[in-house]
Amino acid sequence: MKPIAILPVILALSVSGVALAQSGGAKNMDMKGMDMKPMPMDNMSSGSAAKAAVHTATGVVKALDTNKGSVTLAHGPVNTLNWPAMTMTFVVKDKKFFDKLAVGNKVSIDFTKQDTAQGTAYVVTSVK
Numbered sequence: 001m002k003p004i005a006i007l008p009v010i011l012a013l014s015v016s017g018v019a020l021a022q023s024g025g026a027k028n029m030d031m032k033g034m035d036m037k038p039m040p041m042d043n044m045s046s047g048s049a050a051k052a053a054v055h056t057a058t059g060v061v062k063a064l065d066t067n068k069g070s071v072t073l074a075h076g077p078v079n080t081l082n083w084p085a086m087t088m089t090f091v092v093k094d095k096k097f098f099d100k101l102a103v104g105n106k107v108s109i110d111f112t113k114q115d116t117a118q119g120t121a122y123v124v125t126s127v128k
């Protein structure tokens with residue numbers, strides 16, 4: 001008699017166990033679906049960061065825009081980018097660099113190519 005009496009309990013447990021496993025499985029699938037969306041963005045940002053090479057330019061500061069965050073530099077050739085000497089504007093995201101930048105100063109800057117909301121920009125990462 002005893003083994004037969006236990007059987008309905010085992011059945012009930014196994015049924016509820018299946019139900020839990022199914023709801024758990026559905027939750028996992030939902031979470032995977034939600035995880036998928038941010039992943040490509042993460043890959044893109046880390047990918048572009050990994051690709052961003054640092055270039056160095058030496059030149060004379062021609063203009064500054066501390067509000068906009070930019071410096072115009074008459075710089076010499078940049079071999080890593082096959083650039084000739086030119087005058088151009090770089091983005092200065094970190095305002096601390098303006099401490100070292102003044103019109104007429106000869107400086108050496110490190111910069112990277114970055115994708116911004118305004119398009120591709122050359123962003124100063126170091127000033128010497």
Ligand SMILES: [Cu+2]
Nearest residue numbers: 083086087088
């Ligand atoms: Cu240039």
